[in-house]
Each structure stands twice: as structure tokens, then as C-alpha cells.
Amino acid sequence: LIYHDASHSYITNATGDLNIQSGTSDPINLKTDDFRIYNQAGNEVLLRAYADGGVSAYYDNAIVFQTTPQGVNVSGVTTTNRLLVSGISTFSGNLDINASIDVSGNTVLNGDVDLGNATGDTITATGRFDSDIVPSTDNARDLGASGLEFKDLYIDGTANIDSLAA
DSSP states (O other), X not given: OEEEOSSOEEEOOOSSOOOOOOOTTOOOOOOOSEEEEEOTTSSSEEEEEXXXXXXXXXXXXXXXXXXXXXXXXXXXXOOOXXXXXXXXXXXXXXXXXXXXXXXXXXXXXXXXOOOOSSTTOOOOOOSOOOSOOOOSSTTOOOSSBTTBOOSOOOOSSOOOOSOOOO
């Protein structure tokens, strides 16, 4: 049923699916600057698109996916089997990775950094250190232990040692 009241035009269907169909390569054109799809009751927005603006997808009447000039904003949990990110990515909050991570290029980690969470974890530094190795407090950190000693010590320069035991 197609009708018009004093303010609006309507297409109403109460006898099954409403199908709008064109030929195999012919487009269906809807022209508006503010396109909205609502639930059947008309009280929840499901999808909204603006001219020269974004497209927003809703869940329970709240925006969960939105296009922006920079890309997309997603609210809530995003599950994906593969994610390819190019350019700068900013994460606010915690980043929880429960598998291996492979990072190429330079990496800057600011703040406190913990490597490993158990005495059985091993840390392999294949590259070379390009800075001083300095403990967080004076006279509080050991290099090795009585049962886990380093093999050889190579020093070029002055060794400042408080005491030396064989």
C-alpha cells in the first residue's frame, strides 16, 4: 500500500516480505541527505547514513560502528581472525595479546617494562645493547645467582667492585 497523509508518504506491507528489486546490473537509487533504517516499531535506529558524513550502525539503539574521516570507530569488543593495520595506531587502555607477537622495525616502550612473569621464562637478547645497563636502585640487584652464574666476564675499562670473592 502506498499512501500520503498531510505530512508524510508511506509504503506499507503487511503480507510477507517487501522486496525492492532491479535488473541484474541496474542500481536502486534512494536519494536523501539523512538515510535511516529503524526497527519495525520505529523506536530504534538500526543504521544511519549522512550526506558528506559518516555511516553509523547501531546495536540496541547505541552506535557500535561509525565511519569517520580518519577511518572507523568501533565501540565494544571487536573479534577478528586477521587484522592488518598500516600507519599509526593508537590504543588507549590495556592491550592483551595471548599468543606470539612479531614486531619489525624500531620499537619504543615507555614506562615500566616487565619481561616474563615466572622464573622459568627465558629472555633472549640477540642484538646488542646500545645504552648503559643501570639498576633501578643502588646495591639492590644481582647479576646472576649462586646456582645460575654467568660464565665469563669481559671488561674493557675500569672495574669498580666493592668486594671480590673467589
